[in-house]
Amino acid sequence: MFKLIFLKELKEIIQSSRFTISFAVCSVLIILSFFMGAQNYLSSKAQYEAAVQENRNQIAANTEWMMVDHTITLPPQPLMALVNGISNDIGRNIEMSGRGELRADNTRFNDEPIFAIFRFMDLEFIFGIVLSLFAIIFAYDAINGEKVSGTLKLCFANSVSRAAFIGGKLAGSFVGLSTALLIPMLIGCALLPLLGIQLSADEWTRLGLIIFSGLAYFGLFLALAISVSAITSRPSNSFLIGLVVWIFAVLIVPRSSVLISGRLVEVPNVDEITAQKNRYRIQLFEEDRPKMENFSVPEGTEPSEVMTAFSSFMGELSSARQEKIDAFTERINEEFENKRRRQEEVALGLSRISPTSVFTLASTELAGTSLQLQNRFMDSANEYQNVYGNFMTEKTGQNQGGGFRMIMVTDEDQEEPENLDPDEMPQFEYAKATVEEATANSILDMGLLILFNIIFFGGAFAAFLRYDLR
Amino acid sequence: MNNETIKQAPLLEARNLTKVYEDGVKALDNLQLRVHPGEIFAMLGGNGAGKTTTINLFLDFIQPTSGHAFINGIDANADPLEAKKNVAFVSENVQLYPNFTAMQNVDFFVRLGGRHQYKRSDYEAALVRVGLQREAFDKKLKDFSKGMRQKCGIAIAILKDAPAILLDEPTSGLDPKAGKEFTRLVGDLRDEGKAILMSTHDIFRAKEISDHVGILNGGVLVAQKTNAELKGVNLEQLYVEYMAGYMEETLETGPLTNNLT
Ligand SMILES: Nc1ncnc2c1ncn2[C@@H]1O[C@H](COP(=O)(O)OP(=O)(O)O)[C@@H](O)[C@H]1O
Numbered sequence: 185m186f187k188l189i190f191l192k193e194l195k196e197i198i199q200s201s202r203f204t205i206s207f208a209v210c211s212v213l214i215i216l217s218f219f220m221g222a223q224n225y226l227s228s229k230a231q232y233e234a235a236v237q238e239n240r241n242q243i244a245a246n247t248e249w250m251m252v253d254h255t256i257t258l259p260p261q262p263l264m265a266l267v268n269g270i271s272n273d274i275g276r277n278i279e280m281s282g283r284g285e286l287r288a289d290n291t292r293f294n295d296e297p298i299f300a301i302f303r304f305m306d307l308e309f310i311f312g313i314v315l316s317l318f319a320i321i322f323a324y325d326a327i328n329g330e331k332v333s334g335t336l337k338l339c340f341a342n343s344v345s346r347a348a349f350i351g352g353k354l355a356g357s358f359v360g361l362s363t364a365l366l367i368p369m370l371i372g373c374a375l376l377p378l379l380g381i382q383l384s385a386d387e388w389t390r391l392g393l394i395i396f397s398g399l400a401y402f403g404l405f406l407a408l409a410i411s412v413s414a415i416t417s418r419p420s421n422s423f424l425i426g427l428v429v430w431i432f433a434v435l436i437v438p439r440s441s442v443l444i445s446g447r448l449v450e451v452p453n454v455d456e457i458t459a460q461k462n463r464y465r466i467q468l469f470e471e472d473r474p475k476m477e478n479f480s481v482p483e484g485t486e487p488s489e490v491m492t493a494f495s496s497f498m499g500e501l502s503s504a505r506q507e508k509i510d511a512f513t514e515r516i517n518e519e520f521e522n523k524r525r526r527q528e529e530v531a532l533g534l535s536r537i538s539p540t541s542v543f544t545l546a547s548t549e550l551a552g553t554s555l556q557l558q559n560r561f562m563d564s565a566n567e568y569q570n571v572y573g574n575f576m577t578e579k580t581g582q583n584q585g586g587g588f589r590m591i592m593v594t595d596e597d598q599e600e601p602e603n604l605d606p607d608e609m610p611q612f613e614y615a616k617a618t619v620e621e622a623t624a625n626s627i628l629d630m631g632l633l634i635l636f637n638i639i640f641f642g643g644a645f646a647a648f649l650r651y652d653l654r
Numbered sequence: 655m656n657n658e659t660i661k662q663a664p665l666l667e668a669r670n671l672t673k674v675y676e677d678g679v680k681a682l683d684n685l686q687l688r689v690h691p692g693e694i695f696a697m698l699g700g701n702g703a704g705k706t707t708t709i710n711l712f713l714d715f716i717q718p719t720s721g722h723a724f725i726n727g728i729d730a731n732a733d734p735l736e737a738k739k740n741v742a743f744v745s746e747n748v749q750l751y752p753n754f755t756a757m758q759n760v761d762f763f764v765r766l767g768g769r770h771q772y773k774r775s776d777y778e779a780a781l782v783r784v785g786l787q788r789e790a791f792d793k794k795l796k797d798f799s800k801g802m803r804q805k806c807g808i809a810i811a812i813l814k815d816a817p818a819i820l821l822d823e824p825t826s827g828l829d830p831k832a833g834k835e836f837t838r839l840v841g842d843l844r845d846e847g848k849a850i851l852m853s854t855h856d857i858f859r860a861k862e863i864s865d866h867v868g869i870l871n872g873g874v875l876v877a878q879k880t881n882a883e884l885k886g887v888n889l890e891q892l893y894v895e896y897m898a899g900y901m902e903e904t905l906e907t908g909p910l911t912n913n914l915t
């Protein structure tokens with residue numbers, strides 16, 4: 185009985201014009217997003233290579249390592265182009281210096297603001313918006329439509345259990361529609377090598393998991409729409425409810441979770457922190473003032489010795505204060521970091537009420553474009569900074585902080601200086617998360633997608649067992 | 655029918671069947687009826703008399719407030735899956751899957767009815783028997799007229815080959831020719847030994863083919879006559895008498911007059 189209903193559902197879907205139209209639209213969009221992602225990647229790659237080459241040329245034009253301006257660039261990756269995440273919003277370039285704080289500049293959207301208005305039509309967008317809408321359009325009348333049209337009565341005039349009926353319907357529509365969606369996805373995958381993009385085994389695995397998450401995301405919306413159609417008696421009502429749920433899941437929950445977490449967890453802004461540091465500095469100075477006023481030297485000390493004694497006394501006080509200030513700053517920074525992270529966690533946690541956020545988190549994590557991307561880039565850069573600092577020390581005899589340069593000019597006769605060889609310099613490498621790490625980081629969200637599926641499929645099942653068939 | 659068949663166990667039986675809807679409407683009040691193999695029982699009654707309620711109770715679409723509906727001796731409410739193996743159903747307005755062809759619909763519903771042995775030629779024979787044009791066999795249902803859909807519905811019921819058949823106003827809205835053909839088919843099925851419970855508000859057709867006529871008014875079976883008892887009786891007169899209060903309303907709104915024409 186289950187099999188019969190399952191097959192009927194499959195056939196009915198495929199023969200409907202609703203399917204033909206939405207399948208065509210979805211296929212075009214999915215293939216287009218692969219195509220555009222590929223184009224996007226190729227152009228970012230060309231830009232990246234040009235930037236790296238330009239940097240090398242600059243190095244090669246110099247004769248002194250001391251004079252080198254070295255900029256490192258975040259290398260683009262194919263998956264980044266397919267699932268943008270935050271990759272367009274973070275700085276891609278870091279001006280290297282041997283020590284000091286590094287800063288990433290030049291976001292994609294900064295360079296090409298036109299894209300910031302409409303964003304890119306990447307896979308995550310297509311899946312997040314289109315697949316969920318497709319699911320609702322398809323299944324909003326799965327049950328109540330059959331009731332209104334009267335086929336439900338005719339079916340249940342036979343010895344058919346409700347469980348077999350709803351089971352066959354859920355399985356049939358999920359298998360039918362997800363197979364249909366898989367086709368353009370596979371075409372999209374096949375397009376990548378044809379367009380000259382070679383993915384590593386590691387990247388194929390991630391892409392496979394992204395597609396898996398996409399289908400799980402689609403499945404949960406499908407089951408959700410079917411459950412709604414099994415608790416309402418009119419398709420117009422279930423369509424409306426489905427649409428409202430969709431708007432909340434896709435548009436409202438993710439955005440408002442960030443706002444709400446901002447309310448729940450207060451994070452001081454940078455100005456406040458600077459002010460706090462300054463206040464502390466003044467406070468420490470005030471504490472030292474009596475000591476300074478009481479500075480005395482034994483009678484009869486030479487004035488020059490007095491000066492020396494005073495300056496060493498002041499030096500001691502100052503370095504003691506600096507030590508305290510450093511400890512304070514570190515604590516404040518850490519507190520700030522913790523609060524910021526806490527706020528982020530609350531926002532992400534809240535946003536996970538929405539399956540769309542869960543899917544976004546899972547897919548960006550898998551593509552390496554989650555919030556982690558920025559941290560990883562900075563971590564890689566900081567690590568590289570050590571290597572770079574050592575290299576510069578070796579070459580120039582000193583490790584220089586940003587901007588400040590000490591150049592020795594001698595008027596000794598020298599042979600014509602030689603140009604630098606950029607290959608001597610250690611290369612920056614961006615350490616992206618391994619597929620194991622990415623999987624581990626996204627496992628919670630993939631699990632949630634599956635949990636949503638269980639809840640909604642179960643919900644549809646339970647609702648139908650109670651459904652008024654007339 | 656002769657005495658022998660009457661002694662047989664009834665295939666359809668309502669015993670003290672009562673239904674009060676959630677909103678307090680008593681749609682059916684202590685209904686007693688039996689339909690034996692080879693009999694047609696016609697339930698006459700205007701709109702809201704409780705005909706559909708009775709059929710829904712036999713199909714377990716709703717639960718009885720009290721009493722029982724038995725199909726082939728099986729309580730439809732207690733064991734619906736077993737009970738429904740013994741019954742076929744044709745509704746007032748047969749609805750099939752619009753994106754399926756007539757053949758695909760027949761195939762699906764007949765299999766759903768538990769019959770897997772048929773070949774395409776069997777389906778064709780049944781569709782020919784109910785009078786569907788051959789050109790329509792492989793057309794999608796969404797282009798079918800009501801009459802064509804009713805024909806598919808009865809073909810499905812024939813192919814399910816269940817001992818009992820429930821028909822809920824099967825001819826309402828059909829043109830006179832189609833109505834007549836339909837009635838002839840129902841007569842044939844009775845002659846094959848099926849027990850048929852048919853609701854209708856078409857007095858003449860009811861008298862023409864039924865073995866029993868019951869008049870339902872406000873959920874109460876106010877009269878029950880055998881065909882023999884109806885010989886020479888003016889059924890219309892009888893109906894009007896029993897429905898006295900009811901007729902005035904319906905004559906104005908029209909459903910009864912429609913069927914009289
Ligand atoms: N789901 C329901 N809830 C409440 N009352 C109902 C429901 N279905 C039918 N009724 C009422 O029960 C009575 C019998 O209805 P029904 O069996 O459909 O009549 P018929 O089929 O003879 O026209 C009517 O008064 C109708 O309004």
Ligand SMILES: [Mg+2]
Binds near residue numbers: 705706707823
């Ligand atoms: Mg009715």
